[in-house]
Amino acid sequence: MLEVQNLSMRFGGLLAVDQVSMDVQEHEIVSIIGPNGAGKTTVFNCMSGFYRPTGGKILYRGQEIQGKPDHKISRMGLVRTFQHVRLFSRMTVVENLLVAQHRHLNTNLIAGLLNTPSYRKREQKSLDRAAYWLDRVGLLELANREAGNLAYGQQRRLEIARCMVTEPELLMLDEPAAGLNPNETRELNELIISLKEDYNVSIVLIEHDMSLVMDISDRINVINQGRPLASGKPEDIQKNDDVIKAYLGEA
């Protein structure tokens, strides 16, 4: 469903991403790994419309999306998270989920002011969906708290819930396990698998936690210094000499 062809991104004299290609199929979890500064997040930023790539193509369901405005990309069903938590911290937990459904709601201001039945029905629907996902990630009791006051692990889960209420087809998670304790990481692991199995979402994942990556990925792409180094199934990557060298240095 997603195809990245010879993607390059240059910042002035720095070629951060050089000829990276990869693809994501329906119903698949694909990970991008690589040492720090390898350009993983830059690849992500290009795919989500955050950056306009300087070379190459990104095709989503056959349509070129590079350089499209990011709200259009997300409306096509491609949604991402960031390395650091980016919730609307001064809004309540449930508001965070409601605002993410902005595009599903009737855009007619008059209907909103008059509180017409169809408007109310849609509001109710988005409220139901928000409640469902809050329950799913275990935050239902905290619905009316300010998002900024949640514990870190809860904020991480809320972010995933916020992505899910937009009903994405492809979810891109940038280091979702960063800063989580082993317990929370295991819960996250189960959550991600269930997103794929139960909600039919494909997932692209950047992650440093190797146990998580090896557990849940269907395929792995390794990037080193902006260049593709290897790609394949987790067990092949674990055995790949180039990958081991890149991570551990040459003996």
Add this chain to the structure above:
Amino acid sequence: MFDEFYFLQQLINGLTVGSAYALIAIGYTMVYGIIGMINFAHGEIYMIGAYTSLIVITGLAALNPVWLPLVLLVALICAMIVSSSMGWAVERVAYRPVRGQHRLIPLISAIGMSIFLQNYVHLAQGSRNIGFPSLIDGGFTFGTSEGFQTTISNMQLTIFATTLVCMTLLSLFISRSKTGRACRAVSQDRKMSSLLGIDTNRIIAATFVIGAALAAVAGLLLGMYYGSIDPLFGFIAGLKAFTAAVLGGIGSIPGAMLGGLILGVAESFTAGYLSSEYKDVVSFSLLILILLFRPTGLLGKPEVEKI
């Protein structure tokens, strides 16, 4: 000698002007909250609101209408529509094309817009003062002491009531409506809002439009209250409202409301107890003091550097 009725009168006068300042200040504060920049053409939008309502009132008067509130309502709606489209145009012409550039550039283009609008009204309406008929007269007198009466005019009551209605509607809009929710989200993190599928351009345009509509309300009210308008009418009022917004904490809507009221009362007491010549001195001294000692304003939150 302290005369409480005189004091009360100054307080009423101050709150009247102050609530109108607050209406204008909301436009500054909303735009700042969402794009982090001051809309320097906002005073002109308010002035255009006053002119539009005067034109509509004059036009309707020729038809000899019977019911005054209807005339005012029609004038108000027309002024809000015209000013809103001006607010929208300012965003499209002076802000959107240069968004993402250095901060000074939209500032300059907005000042250009303000000069353009001012001179356009000069040309179209003449530079003389035009009398604004005071359509609402009468009032209540309460408390008399040694020849001084405290009066609250119906005009003042109208200003209070209208402001109260506008503020309530705005608060409901911001806290309850879908667009209001999106406004808050965009002001907190524009990039993330956009990644979640919110069309941030529309939301930014909406804040300009809402601010302009409220300024038009203030234009009609203050035009009638002062009894005359001219093309420079928006300049000082714009500066005062800007001061009010900074005083209350720019970016904060309750702050703009509070700042407007405080500024109006401060001015009125200066005029009443010192001399009306010192009115502007006091309000701008307040601005300097607040910038020196509490740059985030009374209700503003300190800017936290994002890492």
